[in-house]
Structures are given as C-alpha cells and as structure tokens.
C-alpha cells in the first residue's frame with residue numbers, strides 16, 4: 001500500500017494535525033506492508049521538512065515553486081494528484097482542516113477516487129475497505145465502504161495520537177509543472193487571531209453561553225483559557241448577539257469540535273449545541289440550574305453561579321500550573 | 326448574472342437521531358425535513374445579488390420526490406426556477422457528478438453550496454463540483470460582493486479570516502454570517518406555484534462509497550457532581566482522574 005499524506009504548514013511550520021495524519025498513515029503502512037510519503041506544499045525549510053520523518057514518513061516530497069507560496073485549492077490539489085500519480089499511491093490522507101477540506105475533494109475528482117471526510121477510525125481492510133466517520137455533527141457514526149482503487153480520506157483533527165516512529169526519510173524536491181494560469185483566486189488580506197489557540201485544533205476548550213450575562217464578563221473566560229492554554233468557544237446566541245465572534249460558535253450550525261476537554265459555562269445544553277461538542281473526550285458543565293440538559297452529557301458538573309465558581313477554578317488552575325512549572 | 330444554488334434536504338436540527346432496518350438506514354419516521362440551513366443562506370445571498378444587479382437564481386436538488394416541498398419552499402423564498410435531479414443522493418461524489426452534468430450546459434456565473442449539510446457533514450460537494458466543472462472553489466465564505474465580473478470574498482481559514490478576489494465563474498460554499506435567511510411570505514408562496522420546477526433524470530454514474538451501517542455513541546456514564554465550595558477540586562480531578570490536563 002502506497003500512502004500519501006498532505007503535510008500542511010502554516011507560515012512554514014507544520015501543524016499538529018499534520019503530525020497526526022502522518023502518524024495515522026504510518027500505522028496503516030506498518031500493518032499493510034506499505035510506505036508513507038509526506039507531501040509538503042509551499043515554502044518550508046529543509047530542517048522543518050526533516051521533522052516529518054519523526055512521525056513515520058518514509059519519504060518526503062516538497063513542492064515549493066512560486067505558485068504555491070499562497071494557498072490555492074486549485075494548485076495544491078494538483079500537486080497532491082501529481083505526487084499520487086508519480087508514486088502510484090492508492091491511499092491519500094488529508095486532515096479535515098479548512099485547507100484540507102478545500103483540497104481533498106478536488107484531488108478526489110482529479111483521481112476519480114472515492115472520498116470520505118470526517119474519518120475517525122483506522123480503515124478495516126479485512127473485507128474491502130471500511131472507515132468510520134461522524135455524522136449528524138457527532139450525534140452518530142456511520143461506517144462507509146470505499147470501492148475505488150484510489151481512496152481519499154479526510155481525517156478529523158484530534159482523533160489520532162501523534163506517535164514518535166522515527167525514520168530517515170529522504171527529501172525530494174518535485175515540480176508538478178503548474179503555472180500561475182492554474183490559479184484564479186487572489187488573496188488580498190489574511191488576518192489571523194494571533195497568539196490564540198485555534199479552536200478547531202484545540203485540545204482544551206473553555207466555552208460559555210448566555211449565562212455569562214454579557215460580553216463584559218468574558219475576561220473571566222479568557223483568563224481561565226489563557227492559564228490552561230485552552231481555546232475559547234461559545235453558544236449560538238452569544239455569537240448572534242455579537243458578544244463573541246462567529247468563529248467561536250460551536251454546535252450543529254457552527255463548528256464541530258473534538259477536544260480532550262470541553263468546559264461549558266452557563267450553557268443550557270440544547271440538542272443543537274451538544275451536537276457539535278459531544279465527541280469531546282471529557283465534558284464539564286457549570287450551570288446554576290440543576291435541570292440543565294448539559295448535565296446529562298457531562299462527565300463532571302458543578303451546580304451553581306458561574307460568577308462564584310469561575311474565580312475558584314481559576315485560582316486552582318493557576319496553582320496547578322505554577323506547581324507544574 | 327446566473328447563479329446556481331445547490332440545496333440539500335436535511336432533518337430538522339431538533340431531530341432525535343435513530344436508525345432503522347438493523348441500523349442500516351436513518352429512521353425518517355416523524356422527522357421533519359428542512360432546507361439545509363447553509364443552503365438557505367446561500368439562496369438568500371444569491372437573491373440579494375441578483376436583486377442588486379439583475380439575474381436569475383436557479384435551485385438544484387439531487388433527491389427523490391419527497392424533497393419537493395422544500396424545493397417549492399426555495400421557490401417561495403424567491404428562487405426563479407428549480408431543478409430536481411431525480412435520484413437518491415448516494416454520496417457527495419455522486420451528487421456532485423449529477424449537478425456538474427446538469428450545470429455544464431447552463432453557463433452559470435456563480436455556483437453556491439452550503440458549507441456542509443448538517444446531516445452528513447461532508448463539506449465535499451463544493452470542491453468536487455469545482456474540479457468537475459474546471460472552476461475555482463472557495464470554501465466557507467462569510468461575505469461576497471460581485472463587481473464587473475470579479476467577486477470580492479471573505480472566508481474562514483484555520484484561526485482567522487482571508488479576503489480574496491476571484492473572477493467568475495466559480496464555486497463557493499456558504500458559511501453563517503453570509504447573510505440572514507429569508508422567510509417566504511404569502512406572495513412568494515403564491516408565486517412559487519407557477520414557477521418552473523424541472524425534474525431531470527440522473528446520469529448513469531455510480532456511487533463509489535457505500536454507507537453500510539450507523540451507530541449511536543455509547544451513553545455517557547453518570548455525571549460526577551462537585552460542590553460549589555470545592556469547585557477548585559475540578560482542576561485536580563481533571564488532572565489525576567480524567568487525565569486531560
């Protein structure tokens with residue numbers, strides 16, 4: 001089995017989701033007499049490229065021509081297909097990030113490959129090729145058979161462990177012969193919320209709802225998140241009322257997340273909210289209403305006033321962190 | 326300006342998800358179906374664009390006859406015409422092939438989809454369509470204005486926002502914030518009755534993936550309650566017991 005992994009970078013640094021994807025691919029390769037090629041696209045230093053070997057890539061290829069210096073679904077997907085064709089790959093792994101979701105379907109169409117997104121399991125190859133994905137924003141799972149000879153999987157971030165399985169991987173510079181005529185979009189501005197943990201990839205998430213009363217109280221949420229190194233999220237009404245940016249809205253009509261820890265403060269736990277967060281490994285609900293539905297979905301709960309509880313938790317978190325340091 | 330809006334028919338967000346036939350089918354008993362919320366946004370934005378600078382909005386759905394009430398609803402909201410491709414939507418690839426086959430001869434300037442359908446959450450149709458129609462595809466857009474054949478777009482990226490320009494034709498997928506959805510009014514509902522709803526037969530393509538079964542997540546164990554006075558203990562439990570910090 002020849003596996004290709006899209007090694008996504010941001011500003012020249014590989015993302016955590018990239019290491020997850022390579023670790024995932026390396027485990028499939030190990031069990032199926034296969035090998036893994038990590039495909040980097042864009043401007044990445046040789047030193048950073050070599051990092052990919054640490055997680056089990058046998059071979060690293062880099063497409064670094066000018067045309068790849070800013071992101072384009074058209075050009076990037078063609079580079080992946082070029083690598084897949086040159087190497088006769090039969091499995092292509094992409095992380096289900098915003099960029100991954102843009103590239104994966106285009107690559108699949110270029111290669112006439114069956115595609116499954118939101119994958120949360122290793123493939124079961126005993127009888128064909130079957131993977132599990134989440135559906136209904138995490139309310140259920142579906143098992144999907146892929147029947148084509150080339151397959152594309154977009155795996156969910158935070159679903160697979162990063163494993164150290166070092167290989168000495170050769171780095172090869174490739175050129176897919178893609179010119180600027182292949183790119184129609186032109187980026188005019190990129191604004192990143194700097195210094196913050198990215199919600200879609202965060203391991204810890206502190207989230208709050210209408211129970212926080214107003215945007216002026218969010219410093220309490222941000223403070224706790226900072227101490228723990230967590231990302232912040234919110235319920236739909238909170239973003240609808242512009243207390244928080246829309247990018248923080250989680251749930252069935254917002255982002256679906258899968259962190260290790262989700263702390264919900266002053267959120268009732270409506271079915272649409274739970275849909276987007278119920279795959280979190282551990283859930284904590286803090287709510288003054290003992291009947292709040294969130295307690296049914298939570299592992300830990302505190303019934304009481306958030307304005308009383310938050311300072312206590314924040315102090316404890318501070319003490320815990322300084323003890324760890 | 327000719328705009329195509331792709332619309333899927335999905336279970337209402339309050340649906341309690343269950344499965345039938347030995348967990349091989351979604352149980353539609355008593356379930357209300359709605360226009361996928363993101364597609365509703367795409368439709369509304371498309372209408373706003375054509376109202377500002379003339380044009381038509383066509384809605385397309387790949388589905389069996391049971392989706393027709395929602396296709397009609399799209400007409401009532403304001404779409405000028407609708408097309409239903411008469412096939413069960415087997416997977417995203419199949420759906421995109423059907424829509425691409427239809428759109429090829431129609432010269433659409435803009436094709437809008439939703440960011441994802443809230444049932445299968447694939448988020449793949451826009452990219453597949455873009456490639457099949459040889460057009461750029463821009464995912465999760467939060468703003469779009471079109472001027473002299475160039476679209477100025479904003480989209481979500483990992484941990485931020487990007488502004489970009491793209492000449493027509495292109496495919497884009499709608500994210501919340503694009504606009505506020507419109508509700509059909511009486512005049513729209515009356516007008517919808519006489520608007521064209523074409524039913525086309527599918528092309529012969531086959532699905533290359535097959536969903537074989539569904540499963541519900543295991544129910545959570547009981548929630549461990551902590552007294553307010555001991556709230557700080559939460560941090561210790563998360564470290565020593567849950568091992569997540």
Ligand SMILES: Cc1cc2nc3c(=O)[nH]c(=O)nc-3n(C[C@H](O)[C@H](O)[C@H](O)COP(=O)(O)OP(=O)(O)OC[C@H]3O[C@@H](n4cnc5c(N)ncnc54)[C@H](O)[C@@H]3O)c2cc1C
Nearest residue numbers: 209210211235236251252253266267268270272273288306
């Ligand atoms: C089509 C559709 C899609 C939707 N999609 C989403 C979605 O994606 N995401 C989403 O979040 N919602 C979604 N919703 C909305 C959802 O149904 C709920 O209305 C919403 O999640 C409620 O947000 P909330 O819990 O912050 O507010 P509320 O329901 O108002 O709950 C506030 C909670 O805070 C508690 N509280 C109040 N004061 C305090 C205090 N001092 N200390 C502690 N607790 C306190 C209250 O007991 C209550 O439980 C959707 C709804 C629809 C119809």
Ligand SMILES: Nc1ncnc2c1ncn2[C@@H]1O[C@H](COP(=O)(O)O)[C@@H](O)[C@H]1O
Nearest residue numbers: 331332387438439441442447448449450
């Ligand atoms: N059966 C369908 N008919 C028409 N459009 C669809 C269909 N299924 C999905 N789409 C479109 O593709 C988008 C993304 O769907 P998905 O890839 O299933 O998450 C939806 O928001 C729709 O715009």
